[in-house]
Amino acid sequence: MHCQLPANLERLAAELPPSAAVIGPTFSGPWPPGLRDCVSVAINTDRCREGIASVVPDHARIAELAAEHLSARGFRNLTTFRLDSWGALREERFREVALRCGAQLEPGWWSDAAQPLCREEHPAAIMAWLSRLRKPCGILALCDGWARIVARYAHAAGLRIPEDVALVGVDNDDFECELTVPPLSSVAVPWQSFGERAARLVQLGLRGTPIAGTRVLVQPLEVVVRRSSDAFAIEDALVSAGVAWIHEHVEGRLTVPMIADAVRVSRQRLERHFRRHLGRTIVEEIRRARVERARRLLSTTEFALPEIARRTGFTNAALLSVAFRREVGVPPGAYRRHARGAGHAQD
Numbered sequence: 001m002h003c004q005l006p007a008n009l010e011r012l013a014a015e016l017p018p019s020a021a022v023i024g025p026t027f028s029g030p031w032p033p034g035l036r037d038c039v040s041v042a043i044n045t046d047r048c049r050e051g052i053a054s055v056v057p058d059h060a061r062i063a064e065l066a067a068e069h070l071s072a073r074g075f076r077n078l079t080t081f082r083l084d085s086w087g088a089l090r091e092e093r094f095r096e097v098a099l100r101c102g103a104q105l106e107p108g109w110w111s112d113a114a115q116p117l118c119r120e121e122h123p124a125a126i127m128a129w130l131s132r133l134r135k136p137c138g139i140l141a142l143c144d145g146w147a148r149i150v151a152r153y154a155h156a157a158g159l160r161i162p163e164d165v166a167l168v169g170v171d172n173d174d175f176e177c178e179l180t181v182p183p184l185s186s187v188a189v190p191w192q193s194f195g196e197r198a199a200r201l202v203q204l205g206l207r208g209t210p211i212a213g214t215r216v217l218v219q220p221l222e223v224v225v226r227r228s229s230d231a232f233a234i235e236d237a238l239v240s241a242g243v244a245w246i247h248e249h250v251e252g253r254l255t256v257p258m259i260a261d262a263v264r265v266s267r268q269r270l271e272r273h274f275r276r277h278l279g280r281t282i283v284e285e286i287r288r289a290r291v292e293r294a295r296r297l298l299s300t301t302e303f304a305l306p307e308i309a310r311r312t313g314f315t316n317a318a319l320l321s322v323a324f325r326r327e328v329g330v331p332p333g334a335y336r337r338h339a340r341g342a343g344h345a346q347d
Helices: 009-015 059-072 088-100 123-132 144-156 174-179 192-206 237-248 256-262 267-278 282-300 305-311 317-328 332-339
Strands: 020-023 039-043 053-057 077-081 137-141 165-171 185-188 215-218 344-346
Touching (some): 053 059, 059 088, 059 137, 123 144, 144 165, 165 174, 174 185, 237 256, 237 282, 256 267, 282 317, 305 332, 317 332
Parallel strands (some): 039 053, 053 215, 137 165, 165 185
């Protein structure tokens, strides 16, 4: 049986006692006593402390992907946006990673700047907050719907996206992302796998395996880059031009002299500027850009490793594997399995 809120779950459980119950995040009250004797699973809300098995997104990893994406694009001023207390865990982790990447934290909307304003939109206050941020600034809105609000008021405040504020949401909701102006970059979460994970837990529970309090973390896939964050906020013009050229030509053969010629500067000077402003060499940036493209192809296509190597500028799959492990910490095959929503359980 499928029912939607508002529904009297206690009454339904009494009249039609279920063998299993799967309840989504729109139900926020105490778990109905009438369902505690059946196999119970919560989706997209963590009820493990209540002894309820839960299938939830890995909020920490979502925040890490967003912070790493904005930092890799050169944004050194970072902040967050939310309209209520939900999302605090994502926000906390985002701030931790941002500081680790050497970023400066700007006041966040709600967490630092807007608690008295509670849950409502306040156009003038949001525009004033956006105007006060040090620019260029990268903003993580903790869901795509909130990112659209940021974009709306950024335009109203006369700010450019992504040049003044780069914007990243969460969920990769096609409708929200494409309606946002410009189209919204977003951390992709494999929502269809939540039902699969919940079904597996139900199956285990019905077979007699204890599942109470089990937490299954579903990993995000990647940041799907659209125009809202597709910029390089690098103050040094030479480095900015060099990084952009690398990303535009990542599939081909790249050498340091070739890049120096493209931006019309000596190799030695360009190397010095890369080290000073990015903290890495040109070769390291080439490898990082290629691995970033490989990550995207692994999580969004069925291409075999040799084809991915060809499309990312590696001469063979073995060299791709070595570089990928060095940058990401796991081999490409393991990353692909992980990215396809192979969440894991935690006690």
